Amino acid sequence: MELQKPRGTRDFLFDDMKKRKLVENTMRRVFETYGYQEIKTPIFEDLSLFTLKSGEGIIEEIYNFQDKGGRDLALRPELTAPVARLYLNNLQKAPRPIKMYYFGSCFRYERPQAGRFRQFWQLGCELIGGKSPDSEAEIIAMAAQCLGELELEDYQIHLGNLGILRGILNQDSVSADEQDQIMALIDKGDAEELEKLLEDLKLPAESRNILMELIGMQGHQEIISTVEKIISTYPNALDSLKELETLLKMLEAFGFSDYVVDLGIARGLDYYTGTVFEIYVEGLGAQKQISGGGTYNLIELFGGEKVESTGFAFGFDRVMEALKIQGTTAPSEGRVDVFVAPISSEMKLNAFKITQELRNSGISTDVELADRKFKKILSFASKSGAKYVVLVGAREMEEGKVTIKDMESGDQEQVSLEMVSKVLVDRINVKE
Ligand code: HAM
Numbered sequence: 001m002e003l004q005k006p007r008g009t010r011d012f013l014f015d016d017m018k019k020r021k022l023v024e025n026t027m028r029r030v031f032e033t034y035g036y037q038e039i040k041t042p043i044f045e046d047l048s049l050f051t052l053k054s055g056e057g058i059i060e061e062i063y064n065f066q067d068k069g070g071r072d073l074a075l076r077p078e079l080t081a082p083v084a085r086l087y088l089n090n091l092q093k094a095p096r097p098i099k100m101y102y103f104g105s106c107f108r109y110e111r112p113q114a115g116r117f118r119q120f121w122q123l124g125c126e127l128i129g130g131k132s133p134d135s136e137a138e139i140i141a142m143a144a145q146c147l148g149e150l151e152l153e154d155y156q157i158h159l160g161n162l163g164i165l166r167g168i169l170n171q172d173s174v175s176a177d178e179q180d181q182i183m184a185l186i187d188k189g190d191a192e193e194l195e196k197l198l199e200d201l202k203l204p205a206e207s208r209n210i211l212m213e214l215i216g217m218q219g220h221q222e223i224i225s226t227v228e229k230i231i232s233t234y235p236n237a238l239d240s241l242k243e244l245e246t247l248l249k250m251l252e253a254f255g256f257s258d259y260v261v262d263l264g265i266a267r268g269l270d271y272y273t274g275t276v277f278e279i280y281v282e283g284l285g286a287q288k289q290i291s292g293g294g295t296y297n298l299i300e301l302f303g304g305e306k307v308e309s310t311g312f313a314f315g316f317d318r319v320m321e322a323l324k325i326q327g328t329t330a331p332s333e334g335r336v337d338v339f340v341a342p343i344s345s346e347m348k349l350n351a352f353k354i355t356q357e358l359r360n361s362g363i364s365t366d367v368e369l370a371d372r373k374f375k376k377i378l379s380f381a382s383k384s385g386a387k388y389v390v391l392v393g394a395r396e397m398e399e400g401k402v403t404i405k406d407m408e409s410g411d412q413e414q415v416s417l418e419m420v421s422k423v424l425v426d427r428i429n430v431k432e
Contacts, residue, residue, distance in 0.1 A: 008112035008116075008117050008119065009119045019320065020316070020320060023319065023323065026146070027103075027314065028123075030142060030149055031101040031125060031142065034138065034142045035099050036100060036101040036125050037099065039083065041076070041083065041086055041102070041104075042076075042082070043104070043105070044073045044074060045073065045074060045081075046071070046073060047064045047072040047074040049074070049082065050076070050081055052302070061077060062075075062077055062108075075106075077106055077107060078122065078269070079102050079106065079126075080296065080298060081298060083100060083102065083126045083128075083311075084126075084128075084298040084299050084302055084304075084309070085302065087126075087304075087307075088299065088302055088303070088304050092304065096129025096130070097127050097128060097129040097130035097135065098129055100128070101123070101125040101126075102122070102124060102125070103123045104121065104122065105121050106119075106121070106122050108120075113287070114285065114286070115315075115317070115318050115321060116287050120315060120317045121315075121316035121317055122314065122316060123313065124293070124311060124313025124314060125312065125313075126310075127311060128309045129308065130308060130310060132243060132274055132295050132308060135295075136275040136277075136294075136295060136310050137250035137251045137253070137254050140159070140259070141254035143277075143291060143312055144157060144256045144258070151328050152281070152326065153328075154281060154283060154326070156260055156279065156280050156281075157256075158262035158280065159244070159247070159259050159265070159275065159277045160244075160261070160266075161240045161244040161247075161275050162272055162273060162275075163240025165183070165186070165214065165266070166237075166273075167239070167240055168207050168214075169203075169207075171207075171236065172203055172204060172207050180270045182194065182197060182201075183266040183267070183270070184268070186215050186266035187265075187267055187268045194212075195212070198212075210230055214230065214263045217261075217262075217263045217264070218262045218264070220260070221245075224241065224244070224245050224248075227263065240274065244261070244275070247275060262278075267294060268292075269296075271297060271301070273295055273296055273297045275294050275310070276292075276294030276295075277293060277294060278292045279314075281318070283322065283325050284321060290314060290315050290322055291312055293310070293313060294311075297309070334384060334385020334386055334387065335366070335385050335386075336365055336384055336385070337388065337428050338364070338389070338424055339366050339368075339388075339390070340354050340355045340365060340366070340368070340389075340390045340392060341367075341374065341378060341392065343391060343392060343393040345371060347397065348368070348371070350392050351368065351390075352367060354390060354392060354417070354420065357420070360421075361424075363421065363425060366386070387406070388405065388424060388428075389407060390403070390404055390405075391403040400417050401414050401417065404420070404424065
């Protein structure tokens with residue numbers, strides 16, 4: 001029997017993990033610079049948390065199961081609903097707005113393909129209790145800053161406002177459920193099915209044409225005035241357009257104006273209400289969306305008071321892939337900086353002592369643990385990527401000395417035992 005990992009999952013080896021950690025840390029740093037604090041929620045939750053208002057698409061993809069006590073549970077497909085629950089359970093009295101971020105895996109039972117997995121990671125945030133569009137502007141600027149610091153080049157941030165489309169549909173008395181169906185088709189980009197649905201729902205021809213025209217509209221600030229004319233007889237939609245216009249002004253104050261206004265963004269989840277945005281990297285092909293988010297109303301839906309909330313999540317695996325195809329993932333480094341090699345097995349205990357001393361000085365250090373002959377140890381030390389090897393020999397030890405070998409140049413230098421960690425700390429700092 002050959003053991004296999006489950007479909008749609010991946011193993012990450014050392015090099016992958018190093019690269020992922022670098023990217024993760026960069027994003028965490030940016031989030032924390034904006035005042036976000038990390039939270040962690042369970043990997044599984046009650047199934048009902050996700051069936052309430054996450055949208056058809058997601059419900060079909062939920063990994064759910066019954067535990068031994070007969071409870072209906074689900075592996076989380078995303079983290080916005082869990083964070084809304086966490087807020088209701090713990091943070092209703094906390095000063096607002098509350099800024100939270102998370103990094104964790106999500107599970108969706110979908111057909112695996114490039115960039116689409118059954119277990120994937122999201123690094124995202126939720127800002128609870130802020131105001132639109134102020135919070136949205138800051139969040140979008142933060143998303144852009146993350147990508148800037150990662151030196152990702154070819155990405156596009158598309159912004160829209162669901163209130164524009166919903167404003168039109170509300171005026172024509174389209175029910176919330178029907179609106180969700182419409183949004184799902186817009187999100188899929190299925191124009192044919194959409195037209196069919198709009199006909200079936202008997203949406204007036206004028207609204208139908210306007211809707212079809214709007215979802216194809218993309219541009220910069222200048223398209224606002226065009227849209228204004230198109231929707232001039234829909235007051236609620238006009239309010240949302242004004243909100244979008246203010247958002248664009250605020251974004252400029254936050255130092256970001258490289259957006260695309262895109263009224264065709266509908267999002268695949270049903271809880272969004274106003275501003276929505278998605279980030280694309282064209283080179284990724286079909287799974288080009290590396291991030292998505294917007295303003296939503298989940299807390300009220302879960303029985304809390306009405307609290308405006310905004311958030312987004314990076315699809316971490318897709319960000320990694322985008323960096324890879326661009327060729328900007330950092331070069332991988334060695335496993336440790338220093339390797340301590342006893343020249344003979346009698347020197348083993350001395351080698352262990354020196355190793356601990358180096359580790360206590362903050363130097364990443366490995367030592368021979370397989371009791372091999374010196375030549376084998378050196379070859380292993382070289383494969384570990386160590387920049388320096390400390391050679392521990394009997395004669396030198398008697399004089400209270402060891403030899404430091406620079407693995408790059410091959411140079412060797414005798415150093416007294418008292419000085420070895422200081423010398424290595426200095427050299428490693430210089431090399432870095
Ligand atoms: P989402 O668009 O469903 O939004 O997921 C966020 C990101 O996760 C996507 O943009 C995509 O990059 C990535 N992603 C989704 N499914 C997969 C998959 N099967 N494999 C790999 N990556 C995937 C949300 O989940 C919202 N909770 C975001 C949010 C936060 N909205 C407000 N706050």
